[in-house]
Amino acid sequence: MHEPLPGSFYARDVVQVAREILGKRLVRVTAEGATIGRIVEAEAYLARDDPANHAHRGQTRRNASMFGPPGHAYVYAIHARFCLNVVTEPVGVPSAVLVRAVEPLDGVELMRQRRGTSAPLNLTRGPARLCEAFAIDYSLDGWDLTRGEELWVTVEPNSDPQPVQIATATRVGVTAAQDLPLRFFITGNPFVSRPPRGHGR
DNA sequence: CTACCGATTGACT
DNA sequence: GTCAATCGGTAGA
Numbered sequence: 598m599h600e601p602l603p604g605s606f607y608a609r610d611v612v613q614v615a616r617e618i619l620g621k622r623l624v625r626v627t628a629e630g631a632t633i634g635r636i637v638e639a640e641a642y643l644a645r646d647d648p649a650n651h652a653h654r655g656q657t658r659r660n661a662s663m664f665g666p667p668g669h670a671y672v673y674a675i676h677a678r679f680c681l682n683v684v685t686e687p688v689g690v691p692s693a694v695l696v697r698a699v700e701p702l703d704g705v706e707l708m709r710q711r712r713g714t715s716a717p718l719n720l721t722r723g724p725a726r727l728c729e730a731f732a733i734d735y736s737l738d739g740w741d742l743t744r745g746e747e748l749w750v751t752v753e754p755n756s757d758p759q760p761v762q763i764a765t766a767t768r769v770g771v772t773a774a775q776d777l778p779l780r781f782f783i784t785g786n787p788f789v790s791r792p793p794r795g796h797g798r
Numbered sequence: 799c800t801a802c803c804g805a806t807t808g809a810c811t
Numbered sequence: 812g813t814c815a816a817t818c819g820g821t822a823g824a
Contacts, residue, residue: 640805649805651820659820676806677817695805725806770805 599624601745602752607667611685611692615641616781618683620761622751623699625731630707632731634699634721635753638782638789640768642682644692648773652691662739663691670748672738678725679734683742683750697724697769697780700788723790766793 602621607614618639625632642650651660651673662671663684671682671693682693699721701708708720708730721727728734733748742749762784767775769791782789 642805651805654821657821673805674819675804677819678806680805682805697805719808723806768805772804 599745599749599751601743601749602668604666604668604743607683607685607742608687609685611641611643611694612779614683614685615639615694615779616763618694618696618750619763619781619783620753622702622753623696623727623731623748624751625704625733625748627732627747629732630704632704632707633702634727634731635702636696636698636750637700637786638696638698638780640695640697640781641779642693642695643777643779644686644690647777649768649771649777650691650693656691660691663693664689665739666741668741668743670733670737670740670742672728672733672735672740674735675725679728680724681728681731681733681737695724696727698722698782698788698790699727700786701730718787722788764793 618636621636623634623636652663656664659673662669666688667685669684671684672679681696684693686692701720709715712720712730721730737748740748763781764784765778766780768780
């Protein structure tokens with residue numbers, strides 16, 4: 598139970614991984630305890646022809662993890678907050694999936710303490726919020742998610758007989774390649790960070 | 799060294 | 812809906 602997904606899950610096309618990681622569980626274990634959440638929203642960053650990818654202009658110290666093995670974490674900071682990606686595709690191909698939101702399943706009280714708020718929707722809805730709730734920072738950049746220790750992704754037990762319904766939209770916040778349909782989320786899940794562009798009244 | 803700026807969030811009108 | 816705090820990464824002088 599809570600077996601980590603193998604490297605072969607990540608060593609595939611980044612869009613396929615971004616879609617299939619939806620509905621999986623993100624597990625984080627520290628001395629404080631465990632937190633678990635269902636991944637409900639993710640974005641793909643392509644190795645080629647994607648100017649929104651941090652690796653678009655080549656390898657730097659920051660994005661080095663994206664050039665490493667699939668199934669490792671790429672953690673970066675933006676606006677003084679952390680975001681979590683999982684590295685995909687073979688070594689040397691800098692693609693990754695940004696985990697944008699999870700639905701809290703276990704360890705909710707610990708998430709509340711770390712976030713300093715009790716409103717459920719504010720705990721893990723958004724890439725930097727979920728990192729704070731799960732105590733994810735630079736110390737986990739490059740971490741091997743296939744080890745099944747400290748931080749990993751696992752298949753949800755008692756999977757729904759019906760597969761999750763996936764919607765597609767444009768990525769959030771990017772200023773380059775704004776029109777690429779590379780954001781994926783579970784339709785109707787309230788923990789998705791924001792409705793697709795053009796939604797609402 | 800300085801200047802610019804972003805894969806965000808939370809406060810505010 | 813709008814807007815600015817925030818700070819490390821990157822590029823350039």
